[in-house]
Each structure stands twice: as structure tokens, then as C-alpha cells.
Amino acid sequence: MTPDNASYMHVAYALVLLGIVGYVASLAVRARALAKRADALRPGASRRA
Amino acid sequence: MSTSVAPAAPATAVAPRPAAPLRPLDPLVAVALVALVGVMGWALLATPVERLQGAAQKIFYVHVPAAIVAQYLAAPLAAIGGALYLWLKDERLDRLAESAAEIALVFLSLVLVTGPLWGKPIWGTWWSWDARLTTTLFLWFLVLGYLVLRGAIEDRAQRGRYSAVLGILAALVVPFNHMTVTLFRGLHPQPIVLKPERPGLSSEMGLAFGLAMAAFVLLFVALLRLRMRYAAMRDEVEAAEGLA
Numbered sequence: 645m646t647p648d649n650a651s652y653m654h655v656a657y658a659l660v661l662l663g664i665v666g667y668v669a670s671l672a673v674r675a676r677a678l679a680k681r682a683d684a685l686r687p688g689a690s691r692r693a
Numbered sequence: 694m695s696t697s698v699a700p701a702a703p704a705t706a707v708a709p710r711p712a713a714p715l716r717p718l719d720p721l722v723a724v725a726l727v728a729l730v731g732v733m734g735w736a737l738l739a740t741p742v743e744r745l746q747g748a749a750q751k752i753f754y755v756h757v758p759a760a761i762v763a764q765y766l767a768a769p770l771a772a773i774g775g776a777l778y779l780w781l782k783d784e785r786l787d788r789l790a791e792s793a794a795e796i797a798l799v800f801l802s803l804v805l806v807t808g809p810l811w812g813k814p815i816w817g818t819w820w821s822w823d824a825r826l827t828t829t830l831f832l833w834f835l836v837l838g839y840l841v842l843r844g845a846i847e848d849r850a851q852r853g854r855y856s857a858v859l860g861i862l863a864a865l866v867v868p869f870n871h872m873t874v875t876l877f878r879g880l881h882p883q884p885i886v887l888k889p890e891r892p893g894l895s896s897e898m899g900l901a902f903g904l905a906m907a908a909f910v911l912l913f914v915a916l917l918r919l920r921m922r923y924a925a926m927r928d929e930v931e932a933a934e935g936l937a
Contacts, residue, residue, distance in 0.1 A: 649814035650748035656810040657733050660755045660803050664729065664912065667799045668722060671923055678926055685933050 725915040728908040732901070740901045752811040754901055758909035759803040760829075764867050766913055767797030768832065771839070772864030775857030784928065785921075787853040790860050792920035794839050796913060801833045816880050823879030828870040835863035849928075 736754040743750035774790030777783070808826065809819040820826065839859045846852035874883045894902060 646742060646744055647747040647749075647814065649746075652749045652810045652814050653737075653751045656752045656755060656807045657737070659806050659810075660759070661730070661733070663799065663803050663806070664726065667916070668718065668726075668919075671919060672718075675923055675926070678923070678930055681934065682926070682930050685930070 719915075719919060721911075721915040722919055725908065725912040728911055732905045732908040735904060736901050740897050741895065746815055749811055749814045752807050754905045756804060756807040756811060757902070758905045759800045759807065761906065762909045762913045763797050763800035763804060764829075764832070764870065766910070767793045767800060767917075768836065768864050768867055770917075771797060771836075771860045775853075775860035778853050779857045782850075784849070784853070785925075787849075787857070788921050788924040788928070789917075790857060791840075791843060792917050792924055794836055794856075794860060794863075795920060796916050798833070798836045798840060799916075800909075800913070801829065801836060804829060805833060812880070818880075821880045823881050824873035824877035825870065825879060825881035828866060828873055832863060832866045832870060835859070835866060839863060849931075 732754065736751050740751060740754070742748055770793035771790045774786045774793060778786040778790060808829075812821070813819050839856055842859055843852055843856045846855060873879075874881055
């Protein structure tokens with residue numbers, strides 16, 4: 645008899661998606677922080693601050 | 694006599710290009726994510742339910758491609774990038790190694806999460822200190838250590854050298870890990886896809902697996918490209934900050 649264990653598969657697929665999307669989101673957050681640092685180096689940045 | 698203070702020209706002259714923001718959801722990443730979702734849908738709806746293992750067997754379509762990409766693409770690329778960096782001292786190679794290692798960690802994490810979710814209903818346990826599982830966990834710690842080491846060293850050249858050595862050592866675990874299922878008896882099954890005698894998958898399963906492999910390789914390429922662009926921007930900003 646085929647066992648009923650689809651919930652394990654659903655959780656695994658959801659976690660894979662979450663992991664990949666989470667990694668892309670972490671890159672977005674780091675890129676945004678980097679953009680702020682780059683902005684602070686531009687001429688006139690101190691006057692705007 | 695002039696008393697004016699000279700402007701901080703060097704800092705502004707080398708400031709990073711402001712008009713090149715990193716867009717994490719660039720077209721290639723978006724296509725790769727759509728491909729991943731599509732493959733998951735295909736595996737859920739178009740592949741047969743395995744008679745003995747039930748639906749949990751479909752974890753195969755994400756677990757195995759993630760493992761193959763992490764161990765046979767990402768980790769070796771981190772080692773090759775590091776080795777070439779030691780030889781050529783080109784920072785782009787260091788960035789390639791660093792980026793590949795970070796993505797290897799992400800994919801290895803997926804392997805270590807999906808594996809127990811497959812193991813529990815089939816083996817009756819979440820984890821076993823089986824040789825394959827243990828060496829995969831060991832590789833995960835090595836790659837994590839690689840990234841921690843990089844974060845702990847400020848000098849860029851020293852960071853590149855030390856991490857290159859660790860990256861090469863970490864990749865040496867991969868061939869051993871590959872052979873563990875034949876060298877040691879354990880719970881983890883022997884190769885199913887790359888079995889020389891006869892394919893261990895039905896045609897529907899083989900097609901879904903091939904599509905999943907393509908999606909994961911595409912995802913790896915897209916994430917690697919994005920991560921390398923991020924690393925290049927970071928180096929540029931750090932160089933400018935050093936002069937500011």
C-alpha cells in the first residue's frame with residue numbers, strides 16, 4: 645500500500661522556495677546597504693546629510 | 694597667501710558609480726525562479742507517485758539537483774577560483790570563489806533540510822550518522838567556516854589567500870563524499886540516476902529530474918552572476934572608503 649506522506653513533500657518544496665527567495669532577499673538587503681555607503685561617498689553627500 | 698583647504702579630491706574621484714544599483718530580481722534570476730516553481734509544479738502534478746515511498750519520493754526532484762549543484766558545481770568552482778587566485782592574484786577570481794562558496798552553502802543547506810524530510814517517512818528517522826550524511830554535514834561546516842574566515846580578515850590579499858586554501862581543502866571532501874555510498878554501508882541509497890547498468894527512473898521521472906537539474910543549474914548561474922556583481926560593488930565601495 646502506498647503510504648500517505650505528501651505533507652513531507654509539501655514542507656520540503658516550501659522550504660526550498662523559501663530558502664532561495666530568502667537568499668535573494670538577503671542580497672537585496674545587502675545591496676541596499678551598499679548603495680547607502682556608496683551614496684555617502686559621493687560629492688555633496690555631507691551637505692545633504 | 695591663500696589659506697584655502699584643498700578639497701578631498703581623491704575620495705570623490707574614486708567614488709563608486711552611483712548609477713549602477715544592484716537589482717536582485719534581475720531578468721535571469723526571475724527566469725530561474727519561474728523555472729524552479731514550474732519544475733516543482735511539474736513534479737507535483739505530472740510525475741507518478743512512487744509505489745513504495747509515496748509522495749515523499751518527490752523530494753528527490755529538489756534534493757538531488759541541489760546536492761549535485763552544490764557539490765559538483767559550486768564547491769569545485771570555489772576551489773578552482775581560489776586556486777587560480779593564488780596563481781594569478783586577480784581579485785575577480787577571489788570574488789568568483791567567494792560567490793560560489795556562498796551559493797554552495799545555500800544549496801547544501803537545502804540538501805540538509807530536504808534530506809531529513811525525505812528520511813523521516815522512509816527511514817523512520819530524521820537523521821542518521823551515515824557516511825554520506827555526515828560528510829555532507831562536514832562539507833557544510835567547512836563552507837560555513839570558509840565564509841566566517843573571510844569575514845574575519847580585513848586585509849583583502851590575506852583574506853583571498855587564506856580562504857583559497859580553505860576552499861581547496863573543502864572541495865577535497867567532495868570526491869570522498871561521492872564514494873561514501875559505495876565504500877560504507879548506511880541508510881543513504883546508492884546512485885540512482887547515474888547508474889551504469891540501467892536507469893533507475895521511469896521516463897516520466899527521468900524527464901522531471903532532467904528539468905529540475907536544468908532549473909537548478911540556471912538558478913546557480915543566475916545567483917552566481919548576481920553575487921559576483923554584489924562583491925564587485927562592495928570591493929569598489931570599500932576601496933573608495935579606504936581613500937576617503
